[in-house]
Amino acid sequence: MQWIITYISSSIGKKQVVAISGIFLFFFLIVHLSGNLLLFKGADAFNQYAHNLENLGGLLYVAEIGLAGLFLVHIIFALWVTAENVHARPQKYQKKEWAGSRTLGSSTMPVSGLIVFVFLILHLIHFRVAKELESNSTKTLYDLVVELFSQDIYVVWYVFACAVLGLHLSHGLQSVFRTFGLSNKRYLKILQGLSILAAIAIALGYISIPIYFRFLKGGLS
Numbered sequence: 001m002q003w004i005i006t007y008i009s010s011s012i013g014k015k016q017v018v019a020i021s022g023i024f025l026f027f028f029l030i031v032h033l034s035g036n037l038l039l040f041k042g043a044d045a046f047n048q049y050a051h052n053l054e055n056l057g058g059l060l061y062v063a064e065i066g067l068a069g070l071f072l073v074h075i076i077f078a079l080w081v082t083a084e085n086v087h088a089r090p091q092k093y094q095k096k097e098w099a100g101s102r103t104l105g106s107s108t109m110p111v112s113g114l115i116v117f118v119f120l121i122l123h124l125i126h127f128r129v130a131k132e133l134e135s136n137s138t139k140t141l142y143d144l145v146v147e148l149f150s151q152d153i154y155v156v157w158y159v160f161a162c163a164v165l166g167l168h169l170s171h172g173l174q175s176v177f178r179t180f181g182l183s184n185k186r187y188l189k190i191l192q193g194l195s196i197l198a199a200i201a202i203a204l205g206y207i208s209i210p211i212y213f214r215f216l217k218g219g220l221s
Helices: 002-009 011-041 043-054 058-088 109-133 141-148 152-179 185-220
Strands: none
Touching: 002 011, 011 043, 011 058, 011 152, 011 185, 043 141, 058 109, 109 141, 109 152, 141 185, 152 185
């Protein structure tokens, strides 16, 4: 038990916890997106997908609790690492340089992480909680999606938050490799490029949904 405390108390230990939890959350984003893309197939396909998830019963709640724990671990340790970095360098730079490895993604990680966290809470309220409150209603989850994405303010917020998520992932994914000691510049450059492409793909995948319902499907109806 002592070695665990020693490990997570070390600088590299905390960074690796952030990296590992971040990777698991990235895979969750892929799985979640694959389910959401069924919205393009129509109400029947998506509602059947939602129904299949609900039929998991207790397993679904266990998965949700595990996912919530994963988010908390990622957030807490990320804040811990950030606080240590600030403490180690209490004097702010007089001028920010955008040269070298410093990017918009790396310099805004705490802010983008906070925006994604707020988005997650509101997303749960709008979909998970709202659906539970309307359990006696004939409204399906697909109907709720259509209703929310018919509102311009929600579409703008959703697109903005997903773009920020992409920005967060663009640095987060590539930092995983550095955290675990990958120092070969040639391979690191390739992995950095793949990380950015993956972040863009995830962001565009989620963004395509509100755009489709607000402008394409809405315009065709």
